[in-house]
Amino acid sequence: MAGLFESAGGGSAAIALDELEASILRSLEVQMLELIGPGPGGDAGDDPLAALFAEGPSEAPADPALARLFPDAYGDPEKPDDAEAREAAREFRRYTELDLRARKREDALQVVRALDGLGGEGGVLKLAAADCLRWLGALNDLRLTLGVRLEVAEEDEQGLYDLPDTDERKPLVMAYLWLGALQESLLEAIAD
Template structure:
């Protein structure tokens, strides 16, 4: 992948790069898998009579059991995040209520970003030209793909930069690091840093 570049200014600003065929295919595959994961979560939300009457979407009230989805859709608050609040003030029902109300909107925002990537991704490789808004959607989508991949790999602060070539997760970790670079370079281009 070539570095992201800024072209133009103001409303005519475009963020551009060029992807090889295999890079484009890899991003499409990862983004499509993420889309399926989020679509499945949204489609399994419980039916709610009030939601049906009002048209207000309601999501799950419990956190995903899957580690990948759990990383993408974490609880709004965990007792270990704030030692000054009583643990019962933020557990169970409150997190469930917040999740039920907000999860559909969070999934929709994540899905919209993923669709933007698929809509602007050159099939078979080629030039990518993004408006600032599209570039911001790309940043969000790439971040979510990285989070999901990191959760699947169990990436922590102690995870090495490279695994032995015969490790079954070595290629996946390389993809994780490559996505990190793609995202970082895109952030730098959008921010206009030199």
């Protein structure tokens, strides 16, 4: 293994991470957990009944990264004056965003827990098939967030490889590209 996922059979995967790679990935996921948070109105406390009937926010997040992770379900960005679509998007968000946030938190926590299992050192992680899907979600969320922060557009992604070492974005770009390689290798591993 060369720091990318390989098939472990039956939809499962394995990856060898050195201590630095594990630390960076864990740090990124912890930051993702902080970014996602419970969301507005999403902390129902210890009351499971209140959590079951809690309504989420009706407006899209102001943070562009959160808006990318929790996009409007209805509407055409080319037609921002479509009142009917905006109302449908608000209603959909109100009843789905808290669950989506919870799933994204669980995905990130799955990665953190698996990395914690390495005991702060590098090693080989073996993921069961169900865990692979959570990892895919967590890696995708990280990559989307970094893409927004870096203002990456699909047509200029190739330019990321040509950044000079003195560019202050270089560490984030390297993480963005590495996460893409991890994501792609995991997809290939579970498809085998």
